[in-house]
Amino acid sequence: MSSPWPILHVISALTTGGVQHQLAKVVTHYDRGQFDPTVCCLSRKGEIGRELEEAGIEVEVLGDRVSGFRFRTLRSLYGHLRRQPVAVLRAHKYRSSLYAVLAGRMAQVPVIVPSFHLPQPARKRRRRCLIRLLCHWSDRVVAVSSAVAQNLVGEIGVPADKIQVIHNGVDLDDFRDLPQRQEARRRLGLSEHDWILGAVGRMKRQKGFEHLLRALPHLEEGGLRDYQLLMVGEGPLRPSLERQVQEMGLGQRVKFLGLRRDVPELLRAMDLFVFPSLWEGFGTALVEAMLAEVPVVASDLPCIREIIPDEDFGWLVPPGDEEALAQGILRALQDSERAADRIASARERARERFSLHKVVATYQQMFGELLAFKGYGDGRG
Known part of the structure; x- marks a missing residue:
């Protein structure tokens, strides 16, 4: 039997919040025969991080500040990916995606999937350009609602065929x-x-x-x-x-x-x-x-x-x-x-x-299809 695909989730911090709770729910409900999840937070482990560890999920903490852009953080994440290669790299929200997509490309991660959880401000020209570049370098972009997807397409300029809408799920x-x-x-x-x-x-x-x-x-x-x-x-x-x-x-x-x-x-x-x-x-x-x-x-x-x-x-x-x-x-x-x-x-x-079971199944199917498209077997563990 083949080993499950390693998948790394990257997020700024694992303090209490809606995105963090959703991440924890999803990774603890993966089919472990297909995917082996770990989580990397850029700054603080927080309560959600400790709960993940109690559930048997490995949590890596880089310990850097989340404000601004720090090359040290990029080097640390790249080093982690080189030491522990993964098949799928998931990033949550803009700042985490900025580091994860860059580090993932440098480390030649097969599948990179950032996600956006809020409409992005169109007035910030630099952010618009960076988001377009990050999405171009990604294999798929997740939007948690059609409204967020429409914002990415209409206001930011992300190609619609790059985006997949996957709502948050509730257990x-x-x-x-x-x-x-x-x-x-x-x-x-x-x-x-x-x-x-x-x-x-x-x-x-x-x-x-x-x-x-x-x-x-x-x-x-x-x-x-x-x-x-x-x-x-x-x-x-x-x-x-x-x-x-x-x-x-x-x-x-x-x-x-x-x-x-x-x-x-x-x-x-x-x-x-x-x-x-x-x-x-x-x-x-x-x-x-x-x-x-x-x-x-x-x-x-x-x-x-x-x-x-x-x-x-x-x-x-x-x-x-x-x-x-x-x-x-x-x-x-x-x-x-x-x-x-x-x-x-x-x-x-x-x-x-909006069931969590349906959401996790959708993510797993997406990962499998992307891995198969990249030539990694049939996308299964």
């Missing part, structure tokens, strides 16, 4: 056998009588949490009195968001829960999930809420339309519009007539389109 096993809503609330010590709203994500400007907080007074103007908002996650904006809550007199309404490992159970306790992002490449937390059978209100962004195409699956509101966000929340809470059908449709859509 369906994490959402099996969840408790009923009232039981979930009891376990978490939440009120059985309040409306429970929730938001999950890294606390940074992109996620729009400050707009969500500013929308809360409009809820009370609309007649919603008994509610709590659960804010799940960490990030650089948490201190300012906490100050905003105190300044608005919302200390009894809003709870900051930090990083949690029981997100499916937390989602299950909610009456409504709110996703107020200002820009996104995908919306994994939104898919998780749909799987937990929680109604969703989200920003109307192109990538979100790939998850929630219309109001048969959830409510969409203009990003950054606090009054519209409040009205969307009120409509969602008041719409008991169609709630069950909408929840069921959303859950089924999430299961069919």
